[in-house]
Amino acid sequence: MTLGRDAYTSIIDHLKSQFFATDELWAVTAYANDYSIMGDYTSYQNRINLFSSVLEEILRREEARIAKKGQFLSGSPEEQANQFRNAFPTTLEEMNEKDAYWWYLDECPGGLVWYTDIDDNGFETSPTGDGRFYLWT
Template sequence: MIKSISENEYKELADAAEGQTLDAVLCYSIPEKVPADFSFEDRKEIFLWVLTRLLNDGRIKLAKHSKFLEGSVEEQVERFRKALPKTEVEMDDGLWFFDDRCPGGAVWILPNGSLNWT
């Protein structure tokens, strides 16, 4: 199972996804060289790794109903791990990220320090 991507892939993903909703982060959560057996479970693991990294790097905060999520990065990511659908079909073309079942959305912290709520 693939659980992360390279440093270069992460930087490209973070830059491409900046300002977008978390469904874009999931969409971009694939390695540059996709193995034949790449699964939705692999994509979710990369997404969770990227989410952790974005939070730890100070690129995003997570929020729900205009309130920042509480807890450590690990606790916030664990909420996503538990809540993420088991199959790609259940993601409903990314609409899951806009449903109440989703623990939160991305608030991007821009280089000038301003916040971009998605």
């Protein structure tokens, strides 16, 4: 799936403000007009594909990284997005049962860690030796 540059920017800006909350993502049909997204995102598989596409773009733009248990994931943005695509529960019903805690299960590849330039003395950010700080969500 390829979205226009403006659509990605709008989605990423909104998700950054929501810390990439699951409910916000799954409610994408409510935001479809705001994001100028064309297509039918009512199917669960289409929403997984949208999630993966947006996640890949976030990683490509170096807006965030993915981490699990304090360790950053390796691989290209496409490879990391595919890890999510393949890890999601296979049905919407199964996802609905787990959606409040899926991000914390071992089957979830990780969570987003947003880049920030703010050093707040380690309260929410931590240096990793690359001169940047991260907001661990």
